[in-house]
Amino acid sequence: MAFIEIENLKYRYPKAERLALDGISLSIEKGSFVGIIGRNGAGKSTLASAIIGLVPQFYKGAYGGKVSVAGMDAATVPVGELSRKVGLIFQNPFNQLSGAKDNVYEETCFGMQNFGIEPDEMRRRADETLKMLGIYDFRDRNPFDLSGGQMQRVAIASILVLHPEVIILDEPTSQLDPAGSDEVFKAVERLTEEGITVIMIEQKIDKIAEYSDRMILLDDGKLIADGTPDEVLSREGLDAYGIIPPASVRISKALGYKDGQGFYPATADKAVKLLSGKIQFKQHIEDDKTTQSSERISVQNLSFHYHEGLDILHDFSLSLDGRTTAIIGQNGAGKTTLAKLLKGLLKPSEGKILLDGNDISSSTAASLAGSIGYVFQNPDDQIFKPKVIDEVMFGPLNIGMNDEEAKESAMEALSMVNLASASERNPYDLDLHERKLVALASVIAMDPDVIILDEPTIAQDDSGKQLIQKIIRGLRDNDKLVISILHDMDLVAASFERVIAMASGTIIADGTPREVFSNEDVLRKAGLELPHITMLAKKLSSGSVVLSDEEFLGLVGS
Amino acid sequence: MKSISLYRDNGTWLCRVHPFTKLMYIASAILVPLLIGSLWAYAVFIALDVIILLSGKSLKRARGLVIFSLTIILTIFIIRGLFDEDNITPLFSIGPAVFYVEGLMKALHTGCVIINMLLSFSILVLTSKPEDIADEMERHGFSPRFSYVISSVFSIIPQMMSTMSTITDAQKSRGMETEGSLSKRMKAFIPLITPVVTSSLINTRERAIALEVRGFSSAKKRTFLNPWKKHRGDAAMTIIMLITVIATAIWRLATWLL
Numbered sequence: 001m002a003f004i005e006i007e008n009l010k011y012r013y014p015k016a017e018r019l020a021l022d023g024i025s026l027s028i029e030k031g032s033f034v035g036i037i038g039r040n041g042a043g044k045s046t047l048a049s050a051i052i053g054l055v056p057q058f059y060k061g062a063y064g065g066k067v068s069v070a071g072m073d074a075a076t077v078p079v080g081e082l083s084r085k086v087g088l089i090f091q092n093p094f095n096q097l098s099g100a101k102d103n104v105y106e107e108t109c110f111g112m113q114n115f116g117i118e119p120d121e122m123r124r125r126a127d128e129t130l131k132m133l134g135i136y137d138f139r140d141r142n143p144f145d146l147s148g149g150q151m152q153r154v155a156i157a158s159i160l161v162l163h164p165e166v167i168i169l170d171e172p173t174s175q176l177d178p179a180g181s182d183e184v185f186k187a188v189e190r191l192t193e194e195g196i197t198v199i200m201i202e203q204k205i206d207k208i209a210e211y212s213d214r215m216i217l218l219d220d221g222k223l224i225a226d227g228t229p230d231e232v233l234s235r236e237g238l239d240a241y242g243i244i245p246p247a248s249v250r251i252s253k254a255l256g257y258k259d260g261q262g263f264y265p266a267t268a269d270k271a272v273k274l275l276s277g278k279i280q281f282k283q284h285i286e287d288d289k290t291t292q293s294s295e296r297i298s299v300q301n302l303s304f305h306y307h308e309g310l311d312i313l314h315d316f317s318l319s320l321d322g323r324t325t326a327i328i329g330q331n332g333a334g335k336t337t338l339a340k341l342l343k344g345l346l347k348p349s350e351g352k353i354l355l356d357g358n359d360i361s362s363s364t365a366a367s368l369a370g371s372i373g374y375v376f377q378n379p380d381d382q383i384f385k386p387k388v389i390d391e392v393m394f395g396p397l398n399i400g401m402n403d404e405e406a407k408e409s410a411m412e413a414l415s416m417v418n419l420a421s422a423s424e425r426n427p428y429d430l431d432l433h434e435r436k437l438v439a440l441a442s443v444i445a446m447d448p449d450v451i452i453l454d455e456p457t458i459a460q461d462d463s464g465k466q467l468i469q470k471i472i473r474g475l476r477d478n479d480k481l482v483i484s485i486l487h488d489m490d491l492v493a494a495s496f497e498r499v500i501a502m503a504s505g506t507i508i509a510d511g512t513p514r515e516v517f518s519n520e521d522v523l524r525k526a527g528l529e530l531p532h533i534t535m536l537a538k539k540l541s542s543g544s545v546v547l548s549d550e551e552f553l554g555l556v557g558s
Numbered sequence: 559m560k561s562i563s564l565y566r567d568n569g570t571w572l573c574r575v576h577p578f579t580k581l582m583y584i585a586s587a588i589l590v591p592l593l594i595g596s597l598w599a600y601a602v603f604i605a606l607d608v609i610i611l612l613s614g615k616s617l618k619r620a621r622g623l624v625i626f627s628l629t630i631i632l633t634i635f636i637i638r639g640l641f642d643e644d645n646i647t648p649l650f651s652i653g654p655a656v657f658y659v660e661g662l663m664k665a666l667h668t669g670c671v672i673i674n675m676l677l678s679f680s681i682l683v684l685t686s687k688p689e690d691i692a693d694e695m696e697r698h699g700f701s702p703r704f705s706y707v708i709s710s711v712f713s714i715i716p717q718m719m720s721t722m723s724t725i726t727d728a729q730k731s732r733g734m735e736t737e738g739s740l741s742k743r744m745k746a747f748i749p750l751i752t753p754v755v756t757s758s759l760i761n762t763r764e765r766a767i768a769l770e771v772r773g774f775s776s777a778k779k780r781t782f783l784n785p786w787k788k789h790r791g792d793a794a795m796t797i798i799m800l801i802t803v804i805a806t807a808i809w810r811l812a813t814w815l816l
Binding site: 119158369 | 692702706709712713716717721724725727728731734737748749753757761764765767768769771773774775776777779780781782783784785
């Protein structure tokens with residue numbers, strides 16, 4: 001019998017109508033790295049919860065079938081018992097800290113104390129694990145003061161010290177910047193070397209394809225495909241399941257190259273092996289013609305500090321026109337501070353900000369609401385109405401629209417984010433990715449001239465990401481200035497005309513995506529990766545910076 | 559993220575003293591003068607509080623707490639001095655207001671009670687780590703849930719405060735005024751408080767799962783990473799204080815009965 005055996009598992013959440021898991025059967029042997037993919041709502045997290053017994057023990061609901069882990073029945077053996085064999089890591093690193101310990105070392109030992117492990121053994125395991133994950137130097141720091149990537153590694157360490165045989169990671173990098181997410185992927189890779197079975201749920205298909213040796217595709221609670229990443233991602237009609245295959249698969253498929261087993265390569269490295277020598281890049285791409293329009297926002301000699309003498313921004317100047325603009329850079333580069341200054345949430349200590357020629361540096365955020373919109377990362381920080389439509393109408397009513405106008409504007413914004421049909425529902429009955437869209441609609445509905453988006457693609461699956469691209473295009477067509485703080489380089493390549501890279505409060509590059517992505521020095525300083533398609537082309541020595549599949553295929557000809 | 563705990567480890571002996579010894583001290587500092595009932599007993603204990611805090615280099619930080627309570631004490635002096643029902647002997651007058659001896663003495667008594675209580679509590683609060691107090695309680699038979707609540711409150715409240723400021727920003731960005739007239743502020747209350755509540759419910763649920771998968775409800779006997787290093791005299795002091803309290807109680811009873 002395999003280590004994990006799942007037989008015809010069916011499960012429905014309490015009060016739900018639809019089955020969250022519908023007849024799943026699979027077995028997982030020890031030592032493998034299994035990637036689970038699928039759109040939001042496909043049942044991935046529910047499956048993870050079922051393996052560790054949270055479904056049905058914690059969530060209740062209707063349960064059928066059988067899940068056994070190391071011979072234990074996951075439906076009846078208490079979660080506390082199962083968790084000695086199976087560890088679970090989830091998205092939000094913050095909520096995984098116990099909150100009862102004020103340093104990393106004690107936090108790591110929290111679980112071991114619960115299981116009654118002797119102090120000497122605790123120290124041995126904690127030392128070993130913290131070193132392995134590269135966070136030993138932070139052992140005396142307060143875990144809440146760490147960056148997301150570091151915090152997530154603390155969460156992984158606190159599980160690993162329990163010596164589980166399987167570790168389940170539920171989108172562990174979705175809330176991290178590229179550097180943080182890379183730290184976590186590297187840490188996870190070490191686990192497989194240690195012989196631990198890894199089950200990882202991930203939306204970053206390109207990334208998970210690189211790491212897993214087996215891939216499971218779920219949709220609507222059903223198991224759709226189960227095989228090697230090459231096999232699963234080579235399937236036809238993946239878009240019906242909300243999955244966009246990696247760049248390597250898309251390009252090989254378009255060019256008609258398969259590997260010996262008849263599959264398309266799921267990783268860039270495999271694609272390079274398969275394609276190099278077979279394709280030739282014809283010419284260089286012409287430099288983009290910049291369509292600079294008239295100035296909208298002018299930032300003049302701006303300085304800002306939280307603590308006297310420690311300027312986050314110093315004598316900072318920037319001019320923004322109508323082009324969609326992405327602001328990229330590592331955490332702590334000053335991106336959010338800049339965005340909050342533009343929105344009037346922070347007041348500059350020196351300098352001015354002009355919007356269409358008027359000085360707004362002393363205006364309040366509320367009085368700017370009609371002209372500058374700001375969509376926050378976490379929708380739960382703003383949603384308070386029991387109905388979606390009321391939530392979206394809140395802003396328009398605040399800025400002086402009457403009921404009718406507000407309603408009309410709100411419905412228009414909701415249909416832009418594909419949620420018009422949900423207007424009468426309670427926002428908290430929607431999933432997180434939908435609530436994010438509600439928050440976005442609630443800002444669009446105020447019809448501001450400038451919209452600032454803070455990490456709009458976090459929590460979105462591939463189809464959600466495409467919707468965001470469409471919304472950004474729509475806003476641009478309506479002459480709105482879209483400014484976005486972003487870590488998602490694929491989105492930068494697809495949707496933005498201008499990229500501003502920041503590091504420690506200064507602009508280190510400013511230009512078209514092609515210009516910025518061609519400057520390796522800048523990318524390294526900003527701690528950023530190339531978009532996947534750009535990376536693939538580069539590995540195949542394209543000679544120029546490729547930003548889309550079309551460009552790629554145009555260059556190699558057919 | 560700053561903890562809201564007032565504890566700072568300044569390396570003095572006072573930080574090494576067992577929290578239970580400090581708790582016992584609080585009990586005797588409150589009970590003994592109460593049983594004796596005269597002002598000199600309070601004076602002795604206030605002096606003792608100050609000496610302990612001074613040698614533990616924490617008096618400066620206790621000052622803040624005392625200053626905070628002074629406004630209340632001052633109010634008590636004014637009200638008692640002017641209006642107490644037992645007032646007979648005038649002491650002095652400011653304009654038409656006459657202050658009486660009896661009321662002022664009562665106020666002095668109450669003031670001493672408050673200051674003594676604050677100072678003795680601050681010995682514990684300023685020099686013992688909340689987690690240590692919680693761990694020790696757990697080791698002595700309190701439920702782990704109880705000790706978890708004590709230690710987590712100190713990091714979870716600051717978290718909620720930072721969520722609160724993000725929420726304020728998010729609502730301001732949607733044109734909601736949070737400053738200005740009272741009616742504006744009242745209107746802002748629901749949009750600010752609702753997300754705080756819902757997001758802490760969501761967080762609590764996630765954290766409950768996180769604790770569960772780390773065996774929080776495991777039936778195993780727990781172990782502790784850091785065994786408490788006993789400070790010299792912890793046991794002796796606790797016993798001496800206990801005897802003092804009992805002796806005072808017996809003396810009090812005796813004076814009543816005889």
